[in-house]
Amino acid sequence: MAISSASKTTIPFYRDTRILAIIAQVVFALVMMTLFWFLYTQMMRGLDRAGLLPSFNFITQPAGFPISEAAIPFDPSRTYGYAFLVGITNTLRVAFFGIILATLLGVFLGIARLSENWLLRNLATAYVEIVRNVPLLLQLFFWLTMSQSFPRVQDAVDVGGWFYLHNRGITMAWPEATASFTAWLMIWVVLGLLLGVAFYIQRQMEFKRRDRPGVALPWALLIAFGVALLGFFVQGILSQSFPLVLNVPELQRFGFTGGLTMTTNFAALLFGLVIYTAVFIGEIVRSGIQAINKGQREAARALGLTPGQTLRLVIFPQALRIMIPPLTSQYLNLTKNSSLAVAIGFPDLFAVAGTTLNQTGQAVPVIMMVMAAYLSISLLTSLFMNWYNKRIQLVER
Structure with a gap:
Protein backbone atom coordinates (compact mmCIF):
# COMPACT_ATOMS: atom_id res chain seq x y z
CA MET A 1 0.00 0.00 0.00
CA ALA A 2 2.89 2.38 0.79
CA ILE A 3 4.50 1.78 -2.59
CA SER A 4 1.31 2.36 -4.56
CA SER A 5 0.61 5.52 -2.52
CA ALA A 6 4.08 6.90 -3.27
CA SER A 7 3.70 6.17 -6.97
CA LYS A 8 0.41 8.04 -7.10
CA THR A 9 1.91 11.17 -5.48
CA THR A 10 4.91 11.37 -7.84
CA ILE A 11 5.00 14.73 -9.70
CA PRO A 12 5.14 14.42 -13.52
CA PHE A 13 8.38 15.75 -14.99
CA TYR A 14 6.56 18.44 -16.96
CA ARG A 15 5.27 19.87 -13.68
CA ASP A 16 8.48 19.47 -11.68
CA THR A 17 9.95 23.00 -11.24
CA ARG A 18 13.49 21.66 -10.83
CA ILE A 19 13.36 19.77 -14.14
CA LEU A 20 11.66 22.70 -15.88
CA ALA A 21 14.42 25.04 -14.61
CA ILE A 22 17.11 22.79 -16.06
CA ILE A 23 15.29 22.52 -19.39
CA ALA A 24 14.88 26.32 -19.53
CA GLN A 25 18.60 26.84 -18.91
CA VAL A 26 19.55 24.33 -21.60
CA VAL A 27 17.18 25.97 -24.10
CA PHE A 28 18.56 29.42 -23.25
CA ALA A 29 22.15 28.22 -23.70
CA LEU A 30 21.29 26.66 -27.09
CA VAL A 31 19.57 29.86 -28.25
CA MET A 32 22.57 32.00 -27.22
CA MET A 33 25.03 29.64 -28.92
CA THR A 34 22.94 29.65 -32.09
CA LEU A 35 22.75 33.45 -32.05
CA PHE A 36 26.50 33.74 -31.50
CA TRP A 37 27.22 31.29 -34.32
CA PHE A 38 24.90 33.19 -36.66
CA LEU A 39 26.59 36.52 -35.89
CA TYR A 40 30.04 34.97 -36.22
CA THR A 41 29.31 33.41 -39.60
CA GLN A 42 27.78 36.64 -40.90
CA MET A 43 30.84 38.59 -39.75
CA MET A 44 33.24 36.13 -41.40
CA ARG A 45 31.27 36.23 -44.68
CA GLY A 46 31.36 40.03 -44.68
CA LEU A 47 35.09 40.11 -43.99
CA ASP A 48 35.66 37.47 -46.69
CA ARG A 49 33.81 39.56 -49.28
CA ALA A 50 35.91 42.58 -48.30
CA GLY A 51 39.14 40.56 -48.43
CA LEU A 52 39.80 41.19 -44.72
CA LEU A 53 39.71 37.72 -43.21
CA PRO A 54 41.23 37.78 -39.69
CA SER A 55 44.85 36.72 -39.54
CA PHE A 56 47.64 37.13 -36.99
CA ASN A 57 50.41 36.91 -39.59
CA PHE A 58 50.99 40.67 -39.35
CA ILE A 59 52.52 40.24 -35.88
CA THR A 60 55.86 39.14 -37.37
CA GLN A 61 55.94 41.86 -40.05
CA PRO A 62 57.95 45.11 -39.63
CA ALA A 63 55.84 47.83 -38.02
CA GLY A 64 57.31 50.68 -40.05
CA PHE A 65 56.14 53.42 -37.70
CA PRO A 66 57.98 55.17 -34.84
CA ILE A 67 56.85 55.33 -31.22
CA SER A 68 57.60 58.68 -29.64
CA GLU A 69 58.12 57.30 -26.14
CA ALA A 70 58.98 53.74 -25.17
CA ALA A 71 59.99 52.09 -21.91
CA ILE A 72 62.05 49.58 -23.93
CA PRO A 73 64.17 50.27 -27.06
CA PHE A 74 62.14 50.48 -30.27
CA ASP A 75 62.68 51.44 -33.90
CA PRO A 76 60.42 51.16 -36.99
CA SER A 77 62.19 48.01 -38.16
CA ARG A 78 60.76 46.09 -35.21
CA THR A 79 57.70 43.89 -35.68
CA PRO A 151 59.34 77.91 -20.78
CA ARG A 152 61.71 76.48 -23.40
CA VAL A 153 64.54 74.19 -22.35
CA GLN A 154 67.16 76.94 -22.19
CA ASP A 155 64.94 78.86 -19.74
CA ALA A 156 63.75 75.84 -17.74
CA VAL A 157 62.44 76.43 -14.24
CA ASP A 158 65.03 75.14 -11.77
CA VAL A 159 63.61 73.47 -8.65
CA GLY A 160 66.47 72.92 -6.25
CA GLY A 161 68.87 71.77 -8.96
CA TRP A 162 67.17 68.36 -9.08
CA PHE A 163 64.01 69.18 -11.04
CA TYR A 164 63.66 71.23 -14.20
CA LEU A 165 60.32 72.22 -15.74
CA HIS A 166 60.29 73.03 -19.46
CA ASN A 167 58.04 72.72 -22.51
CA ARG A 168 59.48 69.30 -23.38
CA GLY A 169 58.52 67.82 -20.06
CA ILE A 170 60.04 67.41 -16.60
CA THR A 171 63.72 66.54 -16.18
CA MET A 172 64.75 65.20 -12.79
CA ALA A 173 67.69 63.59 -11.03
CA TRP A 174 67.52 59.80 -11.16
CA PRO A 175 69.52 56.90 -9.64
CA GLU A 176 72.01 55.26 -12.00
CA ALA A 177 73.61 51.82 -11.55
CA THR A 178 77.39 51.55 -11.33
CA ALA A 179 79.79 48.66 -11.84
CA SER A 180 79.20 47.38 -8.28
CA PHE A 181 75.40 47.28 -8.65
CA THR A 182 75.25 43.66 -9.84
CA ALA A 183 77.39 42.38 -6.96
CA TRP A 184 75.31 44.29 -4.41
CA LEU A 185 72.06 43.03 -5.93
CA MET A 186 73.11 39.39 -6.17
CA ILE A 187 74.73 39.20 -2.73
CA TRP A 188 73.30 41.69 -0.28
CA VAL A 189 69.78 42.18 -1.62
CA VAL A 190 69.27 38.44 -2.06
CA LEU A 191 70.70 37.80 1.42
CA GLY A 192 68.35 40.39 2.89
CA LEU A 193 65.34 38.81 1.19
CA LEU A 194 66.30 35.34 2.42
CA LEU A 195 66.74 36.54 6.00
CA GLY A 196 63.46 38.42 5.83
CA VAL A 197 61.59 35.37 4.54
CA ALA A 198 63.21 33.13 7.17
CA PHE A 199 62.24 35.56 9.94
CA TYR A 200 58.67 35.80 8.62
CA ILE A 201 58.23 32.01 8.49
CA GLN A 202 59.73 31.56 11.97
CA ARG A 203 57.47 34.23 13.49
CA GLN A 204 54.36 32.84 11.81
CA MET A 205 55.14 29.37 13.18
CA GLU A 206 55.65 30.88 16.64
CA PHE A 207 52.32 32.74 16.48
CA LYS A 208 50.57 29.56 15.40
CA ARG A 209 52.18 27.54 18.19
CA ARG A 210 51.11 30.08 20.81
CA ASP A 211 47.69 30.48 19.16
CA ARG A 212 48.06 34.26 19.31
CA PRO A 213 47.81 36.90 16.59
CA GLY A 214 50.88 38.86 15.63
CA VAL A 215 52.47 41.02 12.97
CA ALA A 216 55.60 39.70 11.27
CA LEU A 217 55.65 41.25 7.79
CA PRO A 218 56.80 44.79 8.76
CA TRP A 219 59.71 43.41 10.76
CA ALA A 220 60.64 41.00 7.96
CA LEU A 221 60.69 43.88 5.47
CA LEU A 222 62.75 45.96 7.90
CA ILE A 223 65.33 43.17 8.19
CA ALA A 224 65.55 42.80 4.40
CA PHE A 225 65.90 46.57 3.96
CA GLY A 226 68.51 46.81 6.75
CA VAL A 227 70.71 44.08 5.25
CA ALA A 228 70.45 45.64 1.78
CA LEU A 229 71.31 49.09 3.19
CA LEU A 230 74.29 47.69 5.10
CA GLY A 231 75.49 45.96 1.95
CA PHE A 232 75.07 49.21 0.02
CA PHE A 233 77.65 50.97 2.17
CA VAL A 234 79.95 47.92 2.49
CA GLN A 235 79.95 47.40 -1.27
CA GLY A 236 80.60 51.11 -1.79
CA ILE A 237 83.61 51.04 0.54
CA LEU A 238 85.08 47.85 -0.94
CA SER A 239 84.68 48.85 -4.59
CA GLN A 240 85.15 52.59 -3.96
CA SER A 241 81.85 53.33 -5.71
CA PHE A 242 78.33 52.96 -4.41
CA PRO A 243 76.02 50.57 -6.33
CA LEU A 244 73.68 53.48 -7.14
CA VAL A 245 74.59 57.11 -7.69
CA LEU A 246 72.28 60.04 -8.27
CA ASN A 247 72.58 61.20 -11.87
CA VAL A 248 71.87 64.94 -11.74
CA PRO A 249 70.80 66.50 -15.08
CA GLU A 250 72.93 69.23 -16.62
CA LEU A 251 71.73 71.82 -19.10
CA GLN A 252 73.72 71.77 -22.34
CA ARG A 253 73.33 73.78 -25.52
CA PHE A 254 70.48 71.76 -27.04
CA GLY A 255 68.98 70.15 -23.96
CA PHE A 256 69.66 68.24 -20.77
CA THR A 257 72.11 65.42 -20.34
CA GLY A 258 71.76 62.91 -17.53
CA GLY A 259 68.86 62.36 -15.23
CA LEU A 260 65.42 61.28 -16.39
CA THR A 261 63.06 63.28 -18.59
Whole structure:
Protein backbone atom coordinates (compact mmCIF):
# COMPACT_ATOMS: atom_id res chain seq x y z
CA MET A 1 0.00 0.00 0.00
CA ALA A 2 2.89 2.38 0.79
CA ILE A 3 4.50 1.78 -2.59
CA SER A 4 1.31 2.36 -4.56
CA SER A 5 0.61 5.52 -2.52
CA ALA A 6 4.08 6.90 -3.27
CA SER A 7 3.70 6.17 -6.97
CA LYS A 8 0.41 8.04 -7.10
CA THR A 9 1.91 11.17 -5.48
CA THR A 10 4.91 11.37 -7.84
CA ILE A 11 5.00 14.73 -9.70
CA PRO A 12 5.14 14.42 -13.52
CA PHE A 13 8.38 15.75 -14.99
CA TYR A 14 6.56 18.44 -16.96
CA ARG A 15 5.27 19.87 -13.68
CA ASP A 16 8.48 19.47 -11.68
CA THR A 17 9.95 23.00 -11.24
CA ARG A 18 13.49 21.66 -10.83
CA ILE A 19 13.36 19.77 -14.14
CA LEU A 20 11.66 22.70 -15.88
CA ALA A 21 14.42 25.04 -14.61
CA ILE A 22 17.11 22.79 -16.06
CA ILE A 23 15.29 22.52 -19.39
CA ALA A 24 14.88 26.32 -19.53
CA GLN A 25 18.60 26.84 -18.91
CA VAL A 26 19.55 24.33 -21.60
CA VAL A 27 17.18 25.97 -24.10
CA PHE A 28 18.56 29.42 -23.25
CA ALA A 29 22.15 28.22 -23.70
CA LEU A 30 21.29 26.66 -27.09
CA VAL A 31 19.57 29.86 -28.25
CA MET A 32 22.57 32.00 -27.22
CA MET A 33 25.03 29.64 -28.92
CA THR A 34 22.94 29.65 -32.09
CA LEU A 35 22.75 33.45 -32.05
CA PHE A 36 26.50 33.74 -31.50
CA TRP A 37 27.22 31.29 -34.32
CA PHE A 38 24.90 33.19 -36.66
CA LEU A 39 26.59 36.52 -35.89
CA TYR A 40 30.04 34.97 -36.22
CA THR A 41 29.31 33.41 -39.60
CA GLN A 42 27.78 36.64 -40.90
CA MET A 43 30.84 38.59 -39.75
CA MET A 44 33.24 36.13 -41.40
CA ARG A 45 31.27 36.23 -44.68
CA GLY A 46 31.36 40.03 -44.68
CA LEU A 47 35.09 40.11 -43.99
CA ASP A 48 35.66 37.47 -46.69
CA ARG A 49 33.81 39.56 -49.28
CA ALA A 50 35.91 42.58 -48.30
CA GLY A 51 39.14 40.56 -48.43
CA LEU A 52 39.80 41.19 -44.72
CA LEU A 53 39.71 37.72 -43.21
CA PRO A 54 41.23 37.78 -39.69
CA SER A 55 44.85 36.72 -39.54
CA PHE A 56 47.64 37.13 -36.99
CA ASN A 57 50.41 36.91 -39.59
CA PHE A 58 50.99 40.67 -39.35
CA ILE A 59 52.52 40.24 -35.88
CA THR A 60 55.86 39.14 -37.37
CA GLN A 61 55.94 41.86 -40.05
CA PRO A 62 57.95 45.11 -39.63
CA ALA A 63 55.84 47.83 -38.02
CA GLY A 64 57.31 50.68 -40.05
CA PHE A 65 56.14 53.42 -37.70
CA PRO A 66 57.98 55.17 -34.84
CA ILE A 67 56.85 55.33 -31.22
CA SER A 68 57.60 58.68 -29.64
CA GLU A 69 58.12 57.30 -26.14
CA ALA A 70 58.98 53.74 -25.17
CA ALA A 71 59.99 52.09 -21.91
CA ILE A 72 62.05 49.58 -23.93
CA PRO A 73 64.17 50.27 -27.06
CA PHE A 74 62.14 50.48 -30.27
CA ASP A 75 62.68 51.44 -33.90
CA PRO A 76 60.42 51.16 -36.99
CA SER A 77 62.19 48.01 -38.16
CA ARG A 78 60.76 46.09 -35.21
CA THR A 79 57.70 43.89 -35.68
CA TYR A 80 54.10 44.72 -34.92
CA GLY A 81 54.24 42.25 -32.05
CA TYR A 82 57.16 44.12 -30.49
CA ALA A 83 55.35 47.43 -30.98
CA PHE A 84 52.35 45.93 -29.19
CA LEU A 85 54.68 44.95 -26.33
CA VAL A 86 55.94 48.53 -26.15
CA GLY A 87 52.33 49.72 -25.82
CA ILE A 88 51.72 47.25 -22.98
CA THR A 89 54.84 48.38 -21.10
CA ASN A 90 53.81 52.03 -21.47
CA THR A 91 50.36 51.24 -20.09
CA LEU A 92 51.83 49.24 -17.21
CA ARG A 93 54.23 52.09 -16.40
CA VAL A 94 51.37 54.59 -16.17
CA ALA A 95 49.20 52.17 -14.16
CA PHE A 96 51.96 51.25 -11.70
CA PHE A 97 53.02 54.78 -10.79
CA GLY A 98 49.43 56.03 -11.03
CA ILE A 99 48.11 53.49 -8.52
CA ILE A 100 50.86 54.27 -6.00
CA LEU A 101 50.52 58.07 -6.24
CA ALA A 102 46.71 58.02 -6.37
CA THR A 103 46.60 55.83 -3.25
CA LEU A 104 48.90 58.17 -1.29
CA LEU A 105 46.98 61.27 -2.35
CA GLY A 106 43.62 59.57 -1.81
CA VAL A 107 44.48 58.50 1.75
CA PHE A 108 45.53 62.06 2.54
CA LEU A 109 42.30 63.44 1.06
CA GLY A 110 40.13 60.98 2.96
CA ILE A 111 41.77 61.84 6.29
CA ALA A 112 41.76 65.57 5.50
CA ARG A 113 38.00 65.52 4.90
CA LEU A 114 37.56 64.25 8.47
CA SER A 115 40.05 66.67 9.98
CA GLU A 116 39.01 69.03 12.77
CA ASN A 117 40.96 71.79 11.03
CA TRP A 118 38.33 73.93 9.29
CA LEU A 119 40.60 75.16 6.49
CA LEU A 120 42.09 71.74 5.67
CA ARG A 121 38.68 70.03 5.75
CA ASN A 122 37.04 72.56 3.45
CA LEU A 123 39.96 72.70 1.03
CA ALA A 124 39.79 68.92 0.70
CA THR A 125 36.02 69.07 0.20
CA ALA A 126 36.33 71.75 -2.49
CA TYR A 127 39.00 69.73 -4.27
CA VAL A 128 36.84 66.61 -4.26
CA GLU A 129 33.70 68.38 -5.49
CA ILE A 130 35.50 70.20 -8.30
CA VAL A 131 37.64 67.37 -9.66
CA ARG A 132 35.06 64.58 -9.62
CA ASN A 133 32.52 66.73 -11.50
CA VAL A 134 34.85 67.59 -14.40
CA PRO A 135 35.26 64.92 -17.13
CA LEU A 136 38.59 63.13 -17.04
CA LEU A 137 39.29 63.76 -20.73
CA LEU A 138 38.90 67.49 -20.20
CA GLN A 139 41.30 67.34 -17.26
CA LEU A 140 43.87 65.53 -19.39
CA PHE A 141 43.68 68.29 -22.00
CA PHE A 142 44.09 70.86 -19.22
CA TRP A 143 47.23 69.22 -17.83
CA LEU A 144 48.70 68.80 -21.31
CA THR A 145 48.16 72.50 -22.02
CA MET A 146 49.68 73.44 -18.66
CA SER A 147 52.74 71.25 -19.17
CA GLN A 148 53.35 72.64 -22.65
CA SER A 149 53.11 76.22 -21.36
CA PHE A 150 56.37 75.91 -19.43
CA PRO A 151 59.34 77.91 -20.78
CA ARG A 152 61.71 76.48 -23.40
CA VAL A 153 64.54 74.19 -22.35
CA GLN A 154 67.16 76.94 -22.19
CA ASP A 155 64.94 78.86 -19.74
CA ALA A 156 63.75 75.84 -17.74
CA VAL A 157 62.44 76.43 -14.24
CA ASP A 158 65.03 75.14 -11.77
CA VAL A 159 63.61 73.47 -8.65
CA GLY A 160 66.47 72.92 -6.25
CA GLY A 161 68.87 71.77 -8.96
CA TRP A 162 67.17 68.36 -9.08
CA PHE A 163 64.01 69.18 -11.04
CA TYR A 164 63.66 71.23 -14.20
CA LEU A 165 60.32 72.22 -15.74
CA HIS A 166 60.29 73.03 -19.46
CA ASN A 167 58.04 72.72 -22.51
CA ARG A 168 59.48 69.30 -23.38
CA GLY A 169 58.52 67.82 -20.06
CA ILE A 170 60.04 67.41 -16.60
CA THR A 171 63.72 66.54 -16.18
CA MET A 172 64.75 65.20 -12.79
CA ALA A 173 67.69 63.59 -11.03
CA TRP A 174 67.52 59.80 -11.16
CA PRO A 175 69.52 56.90 -9.64
CA GLU A 176 72.01 55.26 -12.00
CA ALA A 177 73.61 51.82 -11.55
CA THR A 178 77.39 51.55 -11.33
CA ALA A 179 79.79 48.66 -11.84
CA SER A 180 79.20 47.38 -8.28
CA PHE A 181 75.40 47.28 -8.65
CA THR A 182 75.25 43.66 -9.84
CA ALA A 183 77.39 42.38 -6.96
CA TRP A 184 75.31 44.29 -4.41
CA LEU A 185 72.06 43.03 -5.93
CA MET A 186 73.11 39.39 -6.17
CA ILE A 187 74.73 39.20 -2.73
CA TRP A 188 73.30 41.69 -0.28
CA VAL A 189 69.78 42.18 -1.62
CA VAL A 190 69.27 38.44 -2.06
CA LEU A 191 70.70 37.80 1.42
CA GLY A 192 68.35 40.39 2.89
CA LEU A 193 65.34 38.81 1.19
CA LEU A 194 66.30 35.34 2.42
CA LEU A 195 66.74 36.54 6.00
CA GLY A 196 63.46 38.42 5.83
CA VAL A 197 61.59 35.37 4.54
CA ALA A 198 63.21 33.13 7.17
CA PHE A 199 62.24 35.56 9.94
CA TYR A 200 58.67 35.80 8.62
CA ILE A 201 58.23 32.01 8.49
CA GLN A 202 59.73 31.56 11.97
CA ARG A 203 57.47 34.23 13.49
CA GLN A 204 54.36 32.84 11.81
CA MET A 205 55.14 29.37 13.18
CA GLU A 206 55.65 30.88 16.64
CA PHE A 207 52.32 32.74 16.48
CA LYS A 208 50.57 29.56 15.40
CA ARG A 209 52.18 27.54 18.19
CA ARG A 210 51.11 30.08 20.81
CA ASP A 211 47.69 30.48 19.16
CA ARG A 212 48.06 34.26 19.31
CA PRO A 213 47.81 36.90 16.59
CA GLY A 214 50.88 38.86 15.63
CA VAL A 215 52.47 41.02 12.97
CA ALA A 216 55.60 39.70 11.27
CA LEU A 217 55.65 41.25 7.79
CA PRO A 218 56.80 44.79 8.76
CA TRP A 219 59.71 43.41 10.76
CA ALA A 220 60.64 41.00 7.96
CA LEU A 221 60.69 43.88 5.47
CA LEU A 222 62.75 45.96 7.90
CA ILE A 223 65.33 43.17 8.19
CA ALA A 224 65.55 42.80 4.40
CA PHE A 225 65.90 46.57 3.96
CA GLY A 226 68.51 46.81 6.75
CA VAL A 227 70.71 44.08 5.25
CA ALA A 228 70.45 45.64 1.78
CA LEU A 229 71.31 49.09 3.19
CA LEU A 230 74.29 47.69 5.10
CA GLY A 231 75.49 45.96 1.95
CA PHE A 232 75.07 49.21 0.02
CA PHE A 233 77.65 50.97 2.17
CA VAL A 234 79.95 47.92 2.49
CA GLN A 235 79.95 47.40 -1.27
CA GLY A 236 80.60 51.11 -1.79
CA ILE A 237 83.61 51.04 0.54
CA LEU A 238 85.08 47.85 -0.94
CA SER A 239 84.68 48.85 -4.59
CA GLN A 240 85.15 52.59 -3.96
CA SER A 241 81.85 53.33 -5.71
CA PHE A 242 78.33 52.96 -4.41
CA PRO A 243 76.02 50.57 -6.33
CA LEU A 244 73.68 53.48 -7.14
CA VAL A 245 74.59 57.11 -7.69
CA LEU A 246 72.28 60.04 -8.27
CA ASN A 247 72.58 61.20 -11.87
CA VAL A 248 71.87 64.94 -11.74
CA PRO A 249 70.80 66.50 -15.08
CA GLU A 250 72.93 69.23 -16.62
CA LEU A 251 71.73 71.82 -19.10
CA GLN A 252 73.72 71.77 -22.34
CA ARG A 253 73.33 73.78 -25.52
CA PHE A 254 70.48 71.76 -27.04
CA GLY A 255 68.98 70.15 -23.96
CA PHE A 256 69.66 68.24 -20.77
CA THR A 257 72.11 65.42 -20.34
CA GLY A 258 71.76 62.91 -17.53
CA GLY A 259 68.86 62.36 -15.23
CA LEU A 260 65.42 61.28 -16.39
CA THR A 261 63.06 63.28 -18.59
CA MET A 262 59.31 62.77 -18.33
CA THR A 263 57.63 63.96 -21.52
CA THR A 264 54.71 66.39 -21.40
CA ASN A 265 52.34 63.70 -22.70
CA PHE A 266 53.31 61.19 -20.03
CA ALA A 267 53.26 63.83 -17.31
CA ALA A 268 49.80 65.08 -18.34
CA LEU A 269 48.40 61.55 -18.41
CA LEU A 270 49.94 60.58 -15.07
CA PHE A 271 48.92 63.78 -13.28
CA GLY A 272 45.41 63.64 -14.70
CA LEU A 273 44.81 60.02 -13.72
CA VAL A 274 46.30 60.48 -10.25
CA ILE A 275 44.40 63.65 -9.41
CA TYR A 276 41.11 62.27 -10.76
CA THR A 277 41.33 58.78 -9.23
CA ALA A 278 42.58 60.09 -5.87
CA VAL A 279 39.22 61.82 -5.38
CA PHE A 280 37.32 58.53 -5.43
CA ILE A 281 39.95 56.78 -3.33
CA GLY A 282 39.65 59.62 -0.80
CA GLU A 283 35.89 59.10 -0.56
CA ILE A 284 36.46 55.37 -0.05
CA VAL A 285 38.94 56.09 2.75
CA ARG A 286 36.59 58.61 4.37
CA SER A 287 33.61 56.25 4.29
CA GLY A 288 35.72 53.35 5.54
CA ILE A 289 36.92 55.35 8.55
CA GLN A 290 33.41 56.60 9.34
CA ALA A 291 32.08 53.03 9.18
CA ILE A 292 34.12 52.04 12.26
CA ASN A 293 32.07 52.16 15.46
CA LYS A 294 32.81 55.20 17.61
CA GLY A 295 33.31 52.85 20.55
CA GLN A 296 36.67 51.91 19.04
CA ARG A 297 37.80 55.55 19.28
CA GLU A 298 36.51 55.88 22.82
CA ALA A 299 38.33 52.70 23.85
CA ALA A 300 41.56 53.93 22.27
CA ARG A 301 41.16 57.30 24.03
CA ALA A 302 40.60 55.48 27.33
CA LEU A 303 43.89 53.66 26.81
CA GLY A 304 45.67 57.00 26.43
CA LEU A 305 46.35 56.81 22.70
CA THR A 306 46.75 60.07 20.82
CA PRO A 307 44.45 60.83 17.85
CA GLY A 308 47.27 59.94 15.46
CA GLN A 309 47.96 56.65 17.19
CA THR A 310 44.25 55.87 17.30
CA LEU A 311 43.93 56.38 13.56
CA ARG A 312 47.09 54.45 12.72
CA LEU A 313 46.80 51.54 15.14
CA VAL A 314 43.05 51.09 15.72
CA ILE A 315 40.83 52.76 13.14
CA PHE A 316 42.71 52.46 9.85
CA PRO A 317 43.54 48.71 10.10
CA GLN A 318 39.85 47.95 10.67
CA ALA A 319 38.70 50.34 7.95
CA LEU A 320 41.10 48.72 5.50
CA ARG A 321 38.96 45.59 5.47
CA ILE A 322 36.05 47.70 4.25
CA MET A 323 38.07 49.72 1.75
CA ILE A 324 39.85 46.97 -0.19
CA PRO A 325 36.95 45.84 -2.48
CA PRO A 326 36.06 49.36 -3.73
CA LEU A 327 39.76 50.24 -3.95
CA THR A 328 40.19 47.33 -6.34
CA SER A 329 37.55 48.83 -8.63
CA GLN A 330 39.33 52.19 -8.62
CA TYR A 331 42.68 50.59 -9.48
CA LEU A 332 41.03 48.82 -12.41
CA ASN A 333 39.36 52.07 -13.50
CA LEU A 334 42.70 53.89 -13.46
CA THR A 335 44.29 51.22 -15.64
CA LYS A 336 41.42 51.25 -18.13
CA ASN A 337 41.16 55.05 -18.13
CA SER A 338 44.78 55.18 -19.30
CA SER A 339 43.40 54.33 -22.76
CA LEU A 340 42.42 58.02 -22.98
CA ALA A 341 46.13 58.64 -23.61
CA VAL A 342 45.39 58.38 -27.32
CA ALA A 343 43.67 61.79 -27.06
CA ILE A 344 46.81 63.55 -25.81
CA GLY A 345 49.38 61.76 -27.93
CA PHE A 346 50.92 59.32 -25.45
CA PRO A 347 51.67 55.95 -27.13
CA ASP A 348 49.97 53.57 -24.75
CA LEU A 349 48.55 50.16 -25.65
CA PHE A 350 45.39 51.58 -27.23
CA ALA A 351 47.27 54.16 -29.30
CA VAL A 352 49.78 51.62 -30.65
CA ALA A 353 46.96 49.19 -31.41
CA GLY A 354 45.10 51.92 -33.30
CA THR A 355 48.11 52.62 -35.52
CA THR A 356 48.56 48.89 -36.10
CA LEU A 357 44.91 48.51 -37.05
CA ASN A 358 45.07 51.40 -39.53
CA GLN A 359 48.14 49.99 -41.26
CA THR A 360 47.19 46.32 -41.37
CA GLY A 361 43.40 46.52 -41.62
CA GLN A 362 43.14 43.56 -39.24
CA ALA A 363 40.47 45.04 -36.99
CA VAL A 364 39.25 41.85 -35.34
CA PRO A 365 42.67 40.40 -34.35
CA VAL A 366 43.96 43.77 -33.10
CA ILE A 367 40.86 44.45 -31.01
CA MET A 368 41.02 40.91 -29.62
CA MET A 369 44.66 41.48 -28.62
CA VAL A 370 43.81 44.77 -26.91
CA MET A 371 40.90 43.19 -25.05
CA ALA A 372 43.06 40.26 -23.96
CA ALA A 373 45.82 42.60 -22.73
CA TYR A 374 43.48 44.79 -20.66
CA LEU A 375 41.65 41.72 -19.37
CA SER A 376 44.93 40.10 -18.27
CA ILE A 377 46.10 43.24 -16.46
CA SER A 378 42.73 43.63 -14.73
CA LEU A 379 42.54 39.99 -13.70
CA LEU A 380 46.05 40.04 -12.24
CA THR A 381 45.26 43.21 -10.30
CA SER A 382 42.00 41.71 -9.02
CA LEU A 383 43.77 38.47 -8.09
CA PHE A 384 46.34 40.30 -5.99
CA MET A 385 43.78 42.56 -4.31
CA ASN A 386 41.45 39.63 -3.57
CA TRP A 387 44.37 37.72 -2.05
CA TYR A 388 45.22 40.70 0.13
CA ASN A 389 41.57 41.18 1.08
CA LYS A 390 41.33 37.57 2.16
CA ARG A 391 44.60 37.93 4.02
CA ILE A 392 43.39 40.78 6.26
CA GLN A 393 39.86 39.49 6.86
CA LEU A 394 38.82 38.70 10.39
CA VAL A 395 38.77 34.98 11.13
CA GLU A 396 36.00 33.98 13.53
CA ARG A 397 36.88 31.32 16.04
